Amino acid sequence: MDLSMDELRVFIQCSTNQALLVTDDKQRIVMCNSALTSAIGKCVVGETLIQAFKLYDPASKLHNECEKASKTGRVPKLRISVYGRVRESEYEMFRLRAVDTGETMYLLHIKQLLSKEEPTILQQFAGSLMKDVNLGVLLIDADFTLIDISDMACRVLGLNKNDIINTPMDRIFSSVPLEHRLVQPSLLEGVIVRNHAVSWTNNRERYELLLDSNLLKDFMGRTVGAYVIFKDVTNLRSLEEQVQRSDRLAMIGQIAAGTAHEIRNPLTSIKGFLQVLKNSFVESGMEKEKSYTDIMLTEINRINELVSEFLLLGKRKNVNFDKMSVTAVMSEMLPIINNEALLHGVTVQYESASDAPQVIADREMLKQVFLNICKNGIEAMTEGGVLSISEKVDMDERKVHIDIHDTGPGIPNFVIDKIFDPFFTTKENGTGLGLSVCQRIIHDMGGTIRVASKGFGTTFTLCIPIL
Known part of the structure; x- marks a missing residue:
């Protein structure tokens, strides 16, 4: 077969579904296509067959085996090592002559290198990375289209994988202002990031993310896509x-x-x-x-x-930690909370947890926390409303959860991170110490206090460990 070097190069590059390479008569690889590069995880141009695949049969012997096989009907096979794994693969080999240089070339087609039944270690690693429960991964092609996304990324970003695969990134994040999008088009222009802190809020939760991104290039140095990897560091x-x-x-x-x-x-x-x-x-x-x-x-x-x-x-007061029922403590405070609610035209709804396990706490301090947070919720509802108090037991976390929810205007996003800071207050005559004290008391009991606000209403969640 006679071809010019340019014709041979175009043929190799266009054959994306077959693992192809071209060697000279000294077994040195002068060309290979992207399918082969992807399968073995590296570009082998410039290496010999021995260096690339630990192949010890000379190219001339491979060609003779092909000629014998064509006469006998037997399929020729070769033994090669890829990522330390010895594989026996069927192959075809053709002798070529470059008409413009007069050189003798060999075109080698390794048929089973792309076998889906036996993925390479690189493919196995990529699959594991996409399934890693602790990593968010987005894979993007050169047209800024989403090619793949990990399950964790779907959960954090509030996306459905089946609805967004092969969809342009601009369309996926069309509801988000360009400057706040997680993935910027400039990524494909080489603007990569390392350990970039990002805050992301979906319809349910807010996340703090640590983001890395980089380009993906083929063996000729051309950009073929990019990837974004992020870690959820909200708890940290x-x-x-x-x-x-x-x-x-x-x-x-x-x-x-x-x-x-x-x-x-x-x-x-x-x-x-x-x-x-x-x-x-x-x-x-x-x-x-x-x-x-x-x-x-x-x-x-x-x-x-x-x-x-x-x-x-x-300094802490004389703290008297003792066994007690959260339901009993809340029941003692309900008359006071109801009286405060009546002054503001607010209705109180209380749902206790039946047979809730006891906790270790200071009764008087726990009363102070309940009263302070309930009073804040009542005062936030200027024209009446409903204050809902509910208890539930989480045996997996071994905690009692007390949710205190008001139907007020909610807390703005730019304020919600500051409400536990000392001296921060939105009240005209407030000291800004009430919630700081509440948080200190709950933390001293080994619990946590969280706040959530979605533009209408605010929920404080107190989590207290059970015995």
């Missing part, structure tokens, strides 16, 4: 924020412990003298002056309450 980020918040609380506590008594001592004196003045004004009928002392005494009491909250952050 939450833990980091929790540690930072605890450090801030500890710092505030140290300041409070050193200054609280110095503040209270003069306040006690001022309050005592004001009460004496108030009595004098009452006896003298000086109602206007008496009203001024009432205002000052109210403000002093407010300062005292703030100092008390400081002290709770700074």
